[in-house]
Structure formats: C-alpha cells, structure tokens
Amino acid sequence: MFSRFSFSSQDRSYDKSALWIFLALFILAAVVVIPNTIFPIFSTKITILALGSIVALVLYVLARYSVGNISLPPLLLIGALWSVPLAYGLSTVFSGAPLAISVFGHSFEADTFGFLFLMGLVGTLAAFIIEMPVHYRHFLRISAILAMFIFVVQALFIIVHYIYPNAISPLLSVLGSWSDLTLFSGLVAVMVMLAFRFIPLTRRAKWYFGVLLAFSLLYMIIAYSIATWVLVSITALGLFVESVMRRVTPFSQRADTFIEVETEDGVAVADVETHEMVWDTDAPSYSIVAPLIVLVVSLFFILGGAAISGTVKNTLHINFLNVRPSWQSTMRIEHASYGTTALFGSGPDTFTKQWLLLRNKSINATPFWNTNFTGGIGFIPTSFITTGIVGTIAWLFLLVALITVGIRSFIVKEYENTSLRTVSLIAFLGSLFVFLELIFTVPGPISIAFGFLLLGIFISTLRYRKNSNTRVISFMESPRASFSVIFILTLFLLVFLAGAYMVVGRYTAQVYLTQSQKNLYVGNISAADSSALNSLRFAKSDDAYRTRAVIAATAVRQLERTATSTSPAFQKQIQSILSQGIANAQAAIRINADSYINWFALGNLYQIAIPLKVSGSYVAAQSAYFKAASLNPVSPLILYTQAQAAVENRSYADANSFLKKAIALKQNYTQAIFLLSQVDVQLGKAKEALTAAQSAAYFSPNNPYVLFQVGVLREATGDMSGAIPVLKRAITINPKYANAHYFLAVAYANKKDYKKAITELKAIVKLSSGNERTIAPIIGALEKGVNPFHKSSAKNLSSGTPIKTSSGK
Template identity: 30%
Template sequence: MKENPIKIKIIKPQVEEVVPEASNSNFEASEFTTAWQKIAKICLYILTGLLPLFFLPITIAPVEINKQMLATILVLVAFLCYLIDSLNRRAIRYPKSLISLGVLIFLILTGLSATLSLAQENAIFGNLIQPDTFLSFIVGGLIFFLAAVYFKKNDLNKLAVYFFAGLVLTAIFGSIQIFGKFILPWNFSRSPAFNSIGSMSSWGIFISFGLVMIVVGLISLEFSKRQKIIVAAAGLLMMFDLFVLNIQMLWVGLALVMLCVMFLRFTQRLEINLPLIIIIVCLLFILLGQRLPSLVNLTTEVRPSISATSSIIKGTFVGVRQILLGSGPASFGFNWRLFRPVALNQTAFWLTTFNQGFSFAATLLITTGILGILAFFFVIFAFIRELFKKLPLKDNNRTIVTTGLSFLLINLFIFPISFSQLFFIFMALGIFVHGSEKNYEINFYVGDKSQKIKGLMSFLLTIFFIALTFFTIYVIGQKYIAAAYYQRGTLDSSLDMAISDLTKAKSFDSRNDVYLRMLSNALSLKVNQIGSTPVSEQTMQSLSGQLQNTIALALNFGTLATQFNPLDSLNWSNLGNVYENLIPISGADTFAEKNYNKVIELDPHNPQGQVDLARMWIVSADKSQERDAGWQEKLNKAESALNKSISLKSDYAAAHFLLAQIYFREGDINATIRKVVDLVNITPNDSGLLFQLGILYYRANQISQAQIAFERAVSLDQNYANARYFLGLIYDAQGQKQKAIEQFKKIQALNPDNNEVKSILDNLRNGKSALSGIVPPAQAPENRIQTPVGSKP
C-alpha cells in the first residue's frame, strides 16, 4: 500500500455509515493524529541531541543509569504516541523489510535468553547500568521502529542539527576534561578520564562516528561559507581529540570506513581528497602512534584480551541451552569470575570484574549463544544486502547516516559497546530502512473477512501494547527512584540513615539483588552495633527483641538476593558474612561455610573466597570454649584454605596475614618463624612471604627483624600497602616521624578512602603516636583478623 502517514481514504466511508457528521469527525481525528506524531518526533529529536551529553549526580553510575533512564522513558513515550496515533488513524503502520525481520528475530531470541537465564532480573534490567540487557535491546528495537516509521527526508535536516549540537558539546566537554580543567563540582567528574559517554574508548568511538559523518557531509552536501567553517572546525576538534586519545584500533576502524567512502566516490568519479587525507593520517598513527609523545597523562584503559575472552566462551558453552542461547544478557561478568585465567592474579587487575569481553560481538556470543549471534549477523547481512541494492545512494543525507552506521557496526567487532553507541546504531538502521523500503499498513475495519480479523487482532494488540507501555514506564520510574535512594544509602554517614534509604530502595525495586545484598549487609552491621552496646537490665529485653528482628531481616534479605541472582558470588559472600557474624550461635559456622563454598564455586580463581572461609573458621575457633580437637580442626581448615588462597596468588597479603595469626594462636611462634625463614631463603623475592615473616617477627616483638622483612617486601613491591603500614608503625615507634609520614602518605595514595590512614597521618603531623585515639578502642593491627588497609593493591 502506498505510504500515507495521516489520511486513510478507506476509513471515511465506514465512519460516514455510523456517524452522521463524518467529515467533521475525521477532520478532528486528523489534527489529533498530527499532534501525536509531532510529540513522538520531538522525543526522538531531544534524545538525539541530549543523550550524548546527559548524566546526573543522583545515582551510583551517573552516566550509564541516567542515559538509559532518559532514553527508555522518552522512547516509551514516543511509542505510546505512535500507538495512540494508530488508534486515531484506524491502522497500524510498520516498516516491512529484511532488516526489520532481523531486528525482530534478534529481540525474540535475546528475550528468550533473558527468560531462561538463572539471573532473570539482571538479564532484563541489569541495574540500568549494562548496555547489553534485554531492556536496552528493546529500547533499541523501538528506536529502530519509530525512526523507520516517522523520519522522512525533510526530517533529517532537523535531526542533523540536534545531533551536531550534541556531538560538538560532547567533544568540547571531553576535551576540557582530558586536560584537567574540571568545570563541574562533583567528585566523580574531577578526573581526566570522565566524559559524558562512558569509558574513554566509548567517547573516542562517538567522536570518530561524528567525524565520519562530518567528512562525508563536507564532500556530499552544499554548505554556505559560514556553515562550512563551523562544520570543518568541529571536524578538526574531533580529529584533535583522536590525536590526544591515540587508540590504535580507533584509527583502524576510521581508516576502513574512509577507504570504503573513497572507493565509492572513485567509482562515481567524484572528489576523493578529504577521505584520502584522513586515511593517510590514520595510517601514520597506526604505524607510529605508540612512539609519539602523549599530550596528556591518561589512565590506560583495560579490557579482556581475545584469548581471555575465548577462554570465557569455551567455559560457558557447556550445555545445549548455553550453546544455543548463552547465559543470558548482561551476564558476562558472572562468566568472567567463573572462568577467568588464574594468571590474572599476578597482575594489578586481579580484582577487576569485566562486564564485557574483548568486543560486543564476542560478548553477545557468550550471553545470547549461537542463535543470538546469528540473529545479530543476520541484521548486518540484511543491511549490507539492502545497501548494495541501493548503491549508489542518491540521497546525500542518507549517505551520511549509512556511512556513520557502517563505522559503528565495524566497531562492534573491535570494542565493547556503550548505550549511546547502541542507540545510534538502531536509529541509523531505522533511518536507512525508511529510505530504502516503503512502510506497510494494516487497517482495522476494511477488506474481506480475513482482513477484518487481522484488523481486529491488530486493534486488540494495539490496546495491549498501550497498557504494557504504561506499565513499563511505571516500572522503570520505580527503578529509577530506587537507584536514587540506593546512591543515598551508600553515601550516608549514619548506619540508621543508610538502612532507611536502602529499605526505600528495596521497596521501590524489590527484586534487585544489589539493593537486597547491601541492605542485608547494613543490617548485619547493625546487629554488631546492637550487640556491642552496653545495656542495663531494664533495656535488655527490648534490645533482645530488636536484635532478633534485625538478624531475621539480614538473613531474609541476604537469602532473597541469592534467590533473585544466584550467579553473583557477592550475594553468597554477603550471606556467608551475615552467618559469620552470628558465630557462636549453633549452626552459624556450618551455614557460613556452605555460603563461602558457593562463593568459591562461582569465583574459583579469586583468592579472597578462600580467605573469607579461613577467617570464618578462625572466628569460630576463637569463640570456642575449649582448645580441644574441634578447636584445632577449625584452625587446620583455616590453614588449608589459606594455603589454597596463596597458591592462587602468592603475594596475597590477607592470606599471609591470617596464616601468621593461625601460627601465633597455635603457640610455637619461634618454630614458625624458623619455618618461614627457610621458605624465604628458597624464594627470596616472594614479597607475600616476606610480609608474613614480618608479621610473625612483629608479633614476637622482634621489631628490628620485622623492619628488615617489611623493607624488603616494599623494595620488591612499591605498592605493598600493608607492608608499608607496619613499617610506618615501626618508624613511628623509633621516633622517625618523617619516615613514618612518608609511608602512610604512600598508603593514602593507594587507598584514598581509608579513614584510619587519614587519622594516622593527622596524628603523626601533630606529633602524636600513630595509633593515638585509634587503638583503643579498635584492636591493635597485629591482632585483627583483617589486614589494616584491605587487600594488597
């Protein structure tokens, strides 16, 4: 049927049969329809310009959560307008093309994968952070659909203005940030690596995407002199940003697209100078970029290598469901913990959990399986097929969009994806489809019997989707409010206030395992607080009831977190910790052991799981009434777990620290020291073993020997914060205040949020003892069951 977005000739006669004033009724409906279309387009215009820039400080992830929220709400409002527009027009309009079929199949398969995922809530929503959730793909699919239905040729000019404004402002803001000129007051924004897109590579992809379309626009469109100067200046700014970033694979992607542009223009005997210049620049940076001096000092961005991602693929594909549909959208992080290379423990990134693999395409294979990646390839195949059918493209605006889309698609195989990239891929696909294919309509009340049935079903389906859209907007709004309360809860200085805000977050989003876990953890801390509060006999009964209720809530919410997301080892770790805090209540250590073993099962190469299990057995042994065979058995279990932890990460401070604590509890510390000295003589460059020896000397009051061991450990590993901690205490005890200050300043640089280190530095600078006002009330550092500054950085 010929496309006609407003007037439907076949409806008017039917309306005249029922309503006497037919023409007037149709006129009003026509005006109403136009208004809904305008609202839908305005939503998409706003998104195009604002999405790259948008972030707010009211959630734990200022960029990701707020971008997804903005896009989800505005896209749903635009889709709602489309549905109401369809009711007024008595017809459903949709883009009929091979690409549309591919997008639909992709959404169905990712939805099926999310439904079958063990972490279903995470697969669908992903805390509104991950860009590869089912919700993100649905939003992308709706953007594609709306762009294909609504964006005509004369809409693209207005759309380009919005996009260009957002692009330039995003580039300017990122440039200011890179050079350390922070214009925003929030702490999270005061870093050269912060930008309004996400990671530095994501920002670079977006800038390159804009540069591609600027270059094609300059050689394809007619600009006034003033317009050409503005567009060219923006292109130079983006080229400069790419120089500063100097990410080699970005140059590769840019060169490939420019090569395609140059080839097509060459075959059409058109000017090729500008794309040729860009290709030459790209080749220079590909060959020489790593040898060029850096203009700014940016933190190196890391991601899993191809080989590491391949090992995750191999580990994940263990059953028919996993092979066909993967582990579920947004589940790469859980697979990473389960199958990551153990060699990573010897690097600075051993605690890092990556939420995507080497590239989006590789991540998609893991999370949605072979069927998901085949559907993704089918969409790309359909795009390429339609593109070759339409070559050479006669519409310059669509040529620009198609070139930019090609660049973004190439980068799906080179980099992880950001939500902004996902948004513009689907929008560009929709624009491409609208320019390549005609839209089709299903009328509600015309035709033969079969068509009328089809029309009736379409009408009922439209009503259903209107209700579903309203419900989804409500759910997403609830989740956003929950995210705001969650951020407040993590920042509250008062434990009671934190519990109150986390409870509100849980009430708005009751199935979010992160909120449940954090609330459970806060309540567990409250249990400790109540238990350590001195009380009179009069208040004992009321506090006993409060204590029991708090314990029950902590266990309940911790258990719910493991039920809603059994794949996240952090949920099981929290529940194990809650039970650990209840020791010596009968059975608490057994339940704690069960949960910590689940942590080890889900994150087998992380040494912290074994340390948590060992700490629990030490606590259980310490609270035993007698030093009998059971007491020794618990320490033996702890020692076994710590040795496993050290086998995973030989320099892990927490494991060595607790192992020294076990030796001290068992009594013959001098014999233990001799044993460790023999081990140090065998492996003299093992900083972890030297730290353990230093702790043993420190506890045996052999301070000079401890100093030698700690100094040796620090010389081998400059970032060994816990070794520096005890070395600083030794210098302080010797009256060498300046040396002590130097040690704790270096610790603070590695652990800027450690309040105890801040207090120690204040004491030393004021001429006090390092632990003045800290010990007591706190335990002496050598007597604790956790290292003073957490794990070794």
C-alpha cells in the same frame, strides 16, 4: 511523488509530535549529566530514552487511529533488527537465568532483554516516524549541532578539571564514559567525511564541519582505541579512493523540472512538483582533503599512537583505564560456556557469573585478579556467551542483512534523487560503523542506541529506492481489518504503558539504592537502611537486599566497637540485627542464587556471630563461603575469608589449609601469607611461620605490619641480630608503631644493649602517657642492669600481638 505520505495538517499533528518528542528525548538522553552522584548516569539516560520512545510510540499509534493507514518500509531489515531482541527474549525464557536480572539487569545494563527490546523499539520508531525528506534534513542538522554541543561541553569539562582538579572528575563524560566518547568521535569523523564528500557546503559550513572533525580526532587521540582508528581509517581510505577514481561530470538538469537555488548550506536543487530539496551531489567541487588528512592521521596513530595518547592524557591530567578481558580470555569463556549452555547461552547479563566461574587462575597474577568484569572484549562477543547460538545467529543475521541490503542499495538500486541516496549512505555507514565497533568494544547504552537509530533511518530511506516494495496498509475501509488493527495497536499501547511504569519504578529503586550505598559509605547507618527499604518498595532486587545485609553487618561492628558492656540486652540487640541481616541475605539469594556476592554476604553475617558464641555460626559461615567458592572457584579472597572465620573460631588447622590454598592461587597474596605466619605460630610452627612472614615481606617490603611480624618471629627463634634491623625498618615507616618499639627494646635487652632498649621504651611513653604505668617498671629494671625480658617461644612472644584478621594487618 510523495503524495503517498501526504495527509492533512490535523492528521499529521500526532506524527509531528511523535517525531519531535522522540528526537528531543533522544538528544536529552545523550547529553544529560547530573552532578549528584545518587542519580546513576547510565540508568538516567536509559530511562529518559525509554520514556521518550514510549511516548513517541503512543503518539504514533494515535496518528494511525486518526489517519487510518500505516506506511511500511521494506521489512527485511525490520525483521533483522528485531531478531536480536527476539534472541534475548528466548534466552531469558529458556536459559534458566534469574528473570529480573535477564530483563532489567542490576542497573539497566545493555546486555539485557529489556535494553535490546528498547533498541528494537528505537530502530523501528526511527524507520516509521522519520519518514519524509524534510525529516532527514532536520535529523542531519540536529546531528551536527548535537555533535558540536557534546564536544564543546566535554572540552569545558577538561579545562575545568585541568584548572580545578578537585572540581570535576577526570572520568566525567557527557555520553557516560570515555569509551562512549571515543566511539561517538569516530562516528562523527565518518559522518563528517561523508558530508564533505557528498553534500555541497558553504564556506561557513565547511569551517563548522572542519572544527567537528578536529574535535573528533582530538578525542580519539585522548581516549585511544585501536579499533576506532582502524574503522575510521578504512572509511577514509574508501572515500579517498572513490574521490580520486570517480569521473566528475558536469551537472545536467531539466529546465522544465528543476531550478537551482541558493541556500545557506550551498547549492541545492528544488523539485518544482514536490518542493523538496535535492542536493547537487554530482557537482565537481568536492574536496578530498578531509579523507586524506584523516587517513594520514589514522595510520600514524595505528602504527604508534598509544604513547602519544598517554602523553596527551598525562598533560591534561586525564587518567582513566579501560580494561576488558582479552580476545583469548573471551573466547575461552565462550568455549567453556557452550559446553553446558550452548543453545540459549547462560542468560542475559550473566557474563560476570560465567567469567568468575570459568576464568583461568592466571588472572590472579595481574592487578585485576579481584575484578568482576561485566563484559568481554566486545559487546557482541559478550552477547555470544550470554545468549548462545541463538544470539550468535541473530547478530550475524543482522550484520549480513545490513551489509547485503546496503551494497544492493548503492550498487544495484537507484534512489529517487541523489540527496536521498546521500542520507541513506550516511545512515548505512554510520550504523555499520557502530555495529562493527560493538565487536571490539563495550560501550555504554547511548552509543548502542546511536547505532540502532541510524539503522532505523537507513531502513526509512529504503522507501525512496526506485521500485521499492513499500506498502501502505489502509485499515479503515474494512470494519474487520479496522477492528483487528485497532485492537493490536491498543494492546501495544497497554503493554508499553505498563513497561513505562516498570521502567520508572526500577529507576526510582536504583536511585534509592545508590543513595543507600552513599549513606553507608559515610557511616550513616539509619539513613542507609531507610533508603534501601525504599528501594525495595519500588522494585525487589538482590542488590537492595544484599545492601541491607551489609548494613546489618556494619551496624553490628559499630555496636561492638562502642559497647561498654555485654549485658543480655546488648546481646539480644546484636542477635536481632544479625537475624534481620541474615534474612535479607537469604532474600537476595532467592532472587539470584548464581551471584557469589550474595552467598559471601551471608557468610560474613554468620562469621560476625562466631565470637558471640552463637551455636552453629561457624558451620553456617563456612557453608555459605563454600557455595560462594563454587561460583567463583579461583578466588583467593574467599579462601582468605574462610581462614579468617577459622581463626575467629580458633580452628587453626582449618585456617592453615585455607591459607595454603589461597596462596597457591595467588603466590603474592601478602595478607594471606602474613596471616599464615600468625596461624603457624598458634600451631607451634615457628620456623614455618618465619618463612611465611619473610615471604610476605618480600612482596610488601614497605608494610610495617609484615616487617613487625618478621621481627617478632626472628626474636622467637633466637635471631636477635636479624630482628633488630627489620623492627627498625618498621619503625622508620611508621614511627608511632608502639608494638614495634616494644619488641625492638626486647631485642636490644636480650643483646644486653640496655641503653638502646630504654630509648625505645621511652619512645612508647611519649606516644601515649597511658603506657607509662606499664613501661616504668621495665625501664627501672633495665637501668639496674637487669633484663626483665626472657627468651620465650614464638607463641608467647606473639601473645602481645593478637592475630589481626583485617586486611593488611
């Protein structure tokens, strides 16, 4: 029966190697967790998966050279599978998005042509390499072991974090994220229910799968996802109804063809002619307990499980937040995007650009006002935006083809035996589950890879439908055909080997870049710049160039803080660093001019040059910021930064305008309100300044700097009685706030309460002995009953408190 797939052991060696290397590296990609933070977890997983797929492809091609033929499964779903990478390729070419971003993303993101091409390769390899019934048995065994391993290791992570909270991050997940663990748990629950229903299991196997099911439900409870619960409940309901309604008939067998044997998995039937294992899936011993339990638990958590999930997470000290744009926001972005980029979309991995460009300003009233979302409500809806109508058609074609072929396979068609039908059903429902999840969630790359792997296995099992249109193409008998096929296969080999080289280079660059950012965070400027430069040697990216620009800005600020003189040599050193930083920022813009962050980094460098009196620096900074604002038009942060630059240039009217626009976008923007009060002081608008400061205090009642400003401005307007309680509140929050003590003493002195004024001034001396020379004459005057302070304008009063442009001051 399977003679069409039978070759000599030597001929099959390449095929076996391809199979086991493919599965081994897929498993490694799924479970690898590297504690060292310089190795990005998702990039590491994708790199391993890509290398495993390419090596497996090379071995498969070598096997075809050796064997001289190719066995093709039904090609409809192969075409549907590749329609999505094709759509991403068309979008990459015609959308106008930066090529490097569309192909690889910033760090191997899933919404890229490169990743979807890899998924097409994974699905195709699974369809061609995992082709024999014994392969399916290996796959199911490995899947069960892999699921248990992932669940147990994740449980160990939770236990260790619970006992030693600082040892392991609560966000650590074997699969990369808790979103991935949720999807994987739902997938395992579906496959376990199918195993209970259609595979005869021993008592030991039933316990094993029962534990798997319990783990699945536990992780689904912890990382609550309504979409996962709904999909699992639908599967459970279908299996429960099918189990109840199906009439179980005794199993009949042909004595001359089959014999019943005992296996460690339960009852099986051996085909005497083929020696392949055939499960007795018509036996009457199936349990409906598993789908019933899952159905009841699912309905409970669908109706009101979010609160319980929160309680469980708090008990286990697992705190994570999975925030994505809503359906409404995603659809709004899609509708607006289609107005200008309908056919090919905005380009792969450009959702962030579209989000920032088209989002509603109401987002500024939420805690996520400054969050650059990389995806919408789900992976597939995100793809609709980035790949346009072409991508939408491709995804719909894949889903419709999968569902249509699946329904026909299990209702109209018959399989050569029931065990193959069971494997096909598990692969079909598993892949469909993952793809439906992609509509509602944005998982990591490994979860998406599971879906394409199962799709490939489902395509592979279609060979075994009766009267299937499976073809075996032999190309060794015809010299012309042999040359053509070998040429094409060799071309594929060269292309994929080049792809492997590029993947390794990109991954190495990503590791160096992560190391650079880590060094920059701890203040090691030279090491950070060296690592960023190494990153650029392996792959040019706007992220690496921008990081070098940020490093330059940080280096200048460090020199300014530690400088003991402003000699010409010092000025030349500063200008040299700034010039290098500006060149790197401009290089980042050349690679990706659609990223507002690149323009923002350029503006920051020009802004640093403003106090150095570099000609044209203020105009250049504002020009870069205006370009950033055009790419992120509802960001109050950009306007606030423009105001900071205006203050440093003493362009207070410009600063006033920028700050009012920022506050109009975000009415509770405390930093902007506080800075506006200081700008108004410089413009001689004491009353307006006081109003702005009091608004800032309303939104930040425990910010001592804001309270201090309110107190100073009340003193400036002659309201000493109103200034005193506010300044006392600032001192209560920050007892070491010397300026607050000083202006509280001023208020007391103007109220002729010299005793309390002296107390505040003595507190300043206690904070630092260096203040004694300045404070001593003031205390002496107060002890003589003389007020050394005089009521002055707000501008004079605030002169002792320079305008601070850093956040929160």
